[in-house]
Amino acid sequence: MSAGGKSAGRDPSPAGLYVALAGLTTRGRSFLAAGLAAAVCSFVLGQADLLRVGLMLAALPLVCVAVVYRTRHQVAGSRRLDPGRVPAASEARVQLRIDNVSRLPTGVLMLQDRVPYVLGPRPRFVLDRVEPGGRREVSYRVRSDLRGRYPLGPLQLRLADPFGMCELTRAFSGYDTLTVVPRAEPLPAVRLSGEAAGYGDGRYRSLALAGEDDVIPRGYRHGDDLRRVHWRSTARHGELMVRREEQPRRARCTVLLDTRRTAHRGAGPDSPFEWAVSGAASTAVHLLERGYSVRLLTDTGSSVPGHDGAGGHASAHDSADAAGLLLDTLAVVEHSDGAGFSRAHDVLRQGNEGLLVAFVGELNEEQATLLARLRQRSGVAVAFVLDGAAWARGAAGADPGPLEERLRLLRDAGWAALPVAPGMALPELWRQADQYRAHHSGVSAPGAANGGWQ
Known part of the structure; x- marks a missing residue:
């Protein structure tokens, strides 16, 4: 919720007056031309009455210009956005308010707000006369299926006099930003090993x-x-x-998101990359709500929260703010030009992770081998590997191709690796990961008791 720009002071310069005169409508220009023609004819014909008529015709549009020009600088506009952060495919409400701070009533006002095309059509409103000190409020809704950060504004106001002689357009300086975050799906409360928070001599403690x-x-x-x-x-x-x-220990989790451009095919809200981003958002929010300290890590080595890829984990004690920080980051994450996970490996080897959840695209053998090594830095590691060929066809194919080889390589290293085809829901894959770990409970790695899944 925020306010937009407000009215500016009057511009008495010749340039400002020229702009005001340029706002004359066709009717206003016709009256002005007729008045001047009548004044010239009065001198030629010697008719004093015709001069009075000409002066009246010329004066009317000029008086309208003066009134509208004065009103233009005594109208305040503001905008309120509620909420400022929405999930994809959800609506936000934008409320516009116009205040007449002058001692004169306004004429007809046309209100227009600039919005990106992905949020819908540009809203326009026609407001009748606003009394001195009065206000008018209108609202509209915006919606986007694509995550991102979208500017709203500036607000434009077109003023007209009651006679239709002059129209002036002004733009307020203020604007707001709507953040469309990826949709976070609720996940089932399953447990692989350990607890998010408990008591004992575990390595990760909150002292x-x-x-x-x-x-x-x-x-x-x-x-x-x-x-x-x-x-x-x-x-x-x-x-x-x-x-x-x-002391009660605090479990930690790193959500690894593969942003490599070569690993994801297609674009748009139904693309595999958007599925991975939404999955990372769902996982981060779910684990924060269950007491984990969560960090978002990409293949480029960038880490949130933190700087230079060496940041810590978002605190579980204030999960709402932590979730907002991670969702805002995921709202604007883009493809990278990276070729592998070497930078992410450098970040993870600086410490031991309790839980590692990865959302990755297509892998070659070298990339899969390096990803398998990341298992050594975590207690429990789960990978959701997108089947690029299946996404390209729009459905799971009969021939898995090299995907099964990559999954086998990850599983041999201790990952709970699951393929992801179009139409698969993350909550169901979440349960399958739990069942896989329960079935392969003999697969363990150093520090496995320190991580939990909940």
């Missing part, structure tokens, strides 16, 4: 009292329970040392 330095026994502090004294450390350090309390 509420003393931070990361509290991993080892610390010195005694006034008020500590004497039952927590760690006698072995006390004897070694020569001072009282206490055990840290068991």
